Amino acid sequence: MRVTRGRLLGGAAASALGAAGVYELVDRIGSKPARPAATGTPIEQHVLTGVRIVDDAGVEVVVPPLHHRVVTASVRADPGRRALRDARAELERLLAALDADYPPTPAGLGVTVAWGLPWFRTALGGALLAKLPRDRRATGTRGRDVLVLEDAERFPSDPDDTILEANDVAVLLRSDRLEAIEDAHGRLFAGVGRELFRVTSIRKGFAGGGFDGGTGIPKQRAVAAGITGAELIPDGAELFLGFTSTQSHALGPPAIANFETLGYVELGDSRLVGGTHMHLSRIDENLNAWYLNFDHRERLDTTFRPGLDVPPEQLTVPQGPDDVQTADQLRDDYARHRRIGHSGSLQPASRLDRQTVGPDGTVYPKGTAVPHRADFNTLDNPFAWSADPARDRMSDAPSAGVHFVIFNPTSDDFRRVRLAMDGVLPDGTELGFDARSRGQGFNAILRTTHRQNFLVPPRGERSFPLVLP
Amino acid sequence: MRNAVAAALGAALLAVTAAGCGGDSSSSSRTGTAATAPAAECPKAWRGDWQQIANRIQASVYCPSWMPPPLDGAIEGEYSNVSGVSDDRSYLVSFLFLDREAGGVAGEIHVNFRGYPGSTEIPTCEDTRTDRGKTTRVEIPCFSDPRGIKEVGGEEVTVYTVNQGIDQWHVLYAWEHDASLYTVSQHVIAPTPLTKAMRNLDRVMRGLERLEPAT
Numbered sequence: 001m002r003v004t005r006g007r008l009l010g011g012a013a014a015s016a017l018g019a020a021g022v023y024e025l026v027d028r029i030g031s032k033p034a035r036p037a038a039t040g041t042p043i044e045q046h047v048l049t050g051v052r053i054v055d056d057a058g059v060e061v062v063v064p065p066l067h068h069r070v071v072t073a074s075v076r077a078d079p080g081r082r083a084l085r086d087a088r089a090e091l092e093r094l095l096a097a098l099d100a101d102y103p104p105t106p107a108g109l110g111v112t113v114a115w116g117l118p119w120f121r122t123a124l125g126g127a128l129l130a131k132l133p134r135d136r137r138a139t140g141t142r143g144r145d146v147l148v149l150e151d152a153e154r155f156p157s158d159p160d161d162t163i164l165e166a167n168d169v170a171v172l173l174r175s176d177r178l179e180a181i182e183d184a185h186g187r188l189f190a191g192v193g194r195e196l197f198r199v200t201s202i203r204k205g206f207a208g209g210g211f212d213g214g215t216g217i218p219k220q221r222a223v224a225a226g227i228t229g230a231e232l233i234p235d236g237a238e239l240f241l242g243f244t245s246t247q248s249h250a251l252g253p254p255a256i257a258n259f260e261t262l263g264y265v266e267l268g269d270s271r272l273v274g275g276t277h278m279h280l281s282r283i284d285e286n287l288n289a290w291y292l293n294f295d296h297r298e299r300l301d302t303t304f305r306p307g308l309d310v311p312p313e314q315l316t317v318p319q320g321p322d323d324v325q326t327a328d329q330l331r332d333d334y335a336r337h338r339r340i341g342h343s344g345s346l347q348p349a350s351r352l353d354r355q356t357v358g359p360d361g362t363v364y365p366k367g368t369a370v371p372h373r374a375d376f377n378t379l380d381n382p383f384a385w386s387a388d389p390a391r392d393r394m395s396d397a398p399s400a401g402v403h404f405v406i407f408n409p410t411s412d413d414f415r416r417v418r419l420a421m422d423g424v425l426p427d428g429t430e431l432g433f434d435a436r437s438r439g440q441g442f443n444a445i446l447r448t449t450h451r452q453n454f455l456v457p458p459r460g461e462r463s464f465p466l467v468l469p
Numbered sequence: 470m471r472n473a474v475a476a477a478l479g480a481a482l483l484a485v486t487a488a489g490c491g492g493d494s495s496s497s498s499r500t501g502t503a504a505t506a507p508a509a510e511c512p513k514a515w516r517g518d519w520q521q522i523a524n525r526i527q528a529s530v531y532c533p534s535w536m537p538p539p540l541d542g543a544i545e546g547e548y549s550n551v552s553g554v555s556d557d558r559s560y561l562v563s564f565l566f567l568d569r570e571a572g573g574v575a576g577e578i579h580v581n582f583r584g585y586p587g588s589t590e591i592p593t594c595e596d597t598r599t600d601r602g603k604t605t606r607v608e609i610p611c612f613s614d615p616r617g618i619k620e621v622g623g624e625e626v627t628v629y630t631v632n633q634g635i636d637q638w639h640v641l642y643a644w645e646h647d648a649s650l651y652t653v654s655q656h657v658i659a660p661t662p663l664t665k666a667m668r669n670l671d672r673v674m675r676g677l678e679r680l681e682p683a684t
Contacts, residue, residue, distance in 0.1 A: 295631040
């Protein structure tokens with residue numbers, strides 16, 4: 001049964017809208033979309049199967065899971081080999097039990113265990129450089145060894161106080177069913193899990209819910225939480241900023257972000273075949289500014305590219321290979337309009353500049369997107385819970401934002417895409433924008449609070465990876 | 470299907486505010502189109518200064534009889550922010566209350582009235598951006614992102630949500646009378662979310678008295 005606006009607001013008024021109340025409500029208001037059946041368990045942790053595709057305005061769109069959670073933690077286990085072996089076996093037992101209970105689909109549960117550099121430094125010590133894969137492209141361009149996993153950095157449009165985190169591990173949980181996420185959270189981090197990890201933060205959120213008509217979860221939640229400007233979010237919007245972001249063509253095909261697929265990575269250890277890299281950040285979104293200072297024309301210009309002709313009621317804009325902007329087109333937009341679009345600016349870095357054939361023979365045409373996005377909206381401010389509330393600047397007041405999760409083959413690949421968003425193109429060209437310039441409308445209303453990079457091992461090596469010889 | 474839903478956004482927004490005002494039947498009607506509702510009347514204490522503007526621009530001016538608390542409509546009063554008439558006879562009257570608390574401003578009530586005698590065109594504003602020392606100036610409409618049209622206070626108003634200048638961050642109602650454009654807007658900021666600002670503007674509209682030049 002769909003819940004009416006009246007019921008939603010009534011429910012919201014009845015709850016205190018504390019952190020827990022906010023997200024409990026999501027499960028009540030988010031009717032579960034019909035999902036195709038699972039098609040086996042992939043070797044990749046970051047790939048979901050059974051994903052539903054819908055047609056919206058003639059564009060294929062991937063329907064994201066409704067509920068998302070990221071739990072970050074530090075490792076309690078002693079770095080000694082025996083302790084790590086025991087911990088590895090224990091965590092794998094917990095994860096395998098989840099695999100047995102839930103298929104890796106939005107209707108089931110997606111579990112992605114990602115590991116940060118602090119943990120690899122502790123576990124691998126002096127063997128770090130020898131054991132972690134190397135980024136061939138970045139090593140070539142920077143003239144020194146560059147690993148696939150680097151410490152996060154602040155980008156030109158980031159505030160000076162963006163916190164660069166140092167968590168050992170992050171676990172991403174995705175499902176249409178909040179109870180599946182709660183179950184996994186409890187099994188991984190309470191009981192036996194408490195002996196493995198000390199939780200450092202809990203991040204909760206949601207996406208979609210409007211693809212079958214009616215009001216999507218982001219608008220429902222933001223309005224119920226009293227976020228200023230939330231009433232102006234389009235009813236069917238997948239995310240707070242209105243436009244759909246999961247067009248099939250804007251997301252990389254299943255294995256493209258794997259270490260081994262595009263030849264960017266010198267893998268070394270074959271146990272990491274099927275692995276990838278994950279960037280996690282938390283970004284404030286000023287919805288009031290987005291909807292009260294940017295009209296439809298400017299929102300369109302700065303989300304996609306200047307001059308695009310799309311009616312106000314259309315939320316999904318084609319992002320196929322033929323819609324990809326080149327670096328020359330971006331330079332032209334900048335020269336003519338002093339403005340670039342968010343999607344357009346990313347494309348010279350995020351899309352293949354030539355046809356590429358993967359090691360399994362899969363042909364990836366020119367213009368294919370590489371990153372897998374898994375971002376979701378949140379009312380966390382900045383997190384649902386933090387072990388260090390002072391450092392994380394925790395507040396009880398809900399705040400619109402996004403927990404940005406993206407899978408690229410390497411830290412440097414993410415870095416190239418993120419720099420392009422700030423007008424620094426892959427060939428080194430810098431389009432002359434000030435930080436958070438209105439010429440890059442998206443950046444003007446975003447403020448990144450936290451960043452960290454992680455390595456995502458394949459399913460077979462997901463538990464305390466590389467600790468066995 | 471989703472497009473149809475999205476297309477109804479403006480209508481839904483208008484419906485929310487209309488419902489919010491549904492019980493306010495005691496409000497007066499400025500035009501007297503409802504036989505039982507008395508015409509709105511600009512309070513005597515406020516009328517003089519509004520009448521002076523009408524006389525100066527030789528065109529109609531809309532004087533409020535109700536303002537969002539704690540504001541009043543006294544142009545020379547406690548909450549007067551800025552008022553003036555330009556060379557083209559357009560006028561601006563602005564009222565502002567800042568809820569100050571230790572260390573800053575906790576909230577704000579800000580309402581602007583404008584009139585553009587002899588023109589119904591949406592005026593043009595200049596958008597100035599400076600990046601790395603280079604300044605770009607682009608002409609943009611002062612009122613944009615129309616969210617629907619509705620009748621309130623006897624006028625057919627268009628609701629605009631992206632506005633410039635002193636109306637930036639405001640929701641704005643615009644209507645035409647006698648080949649002239651008039652607007653009233655309120656800042657969308659704590660403690661006034663969009664729907665509340667629109668309910669306030671609905672009530673302001675129903676309380677407007679149109680003053681004609683007397684000299």
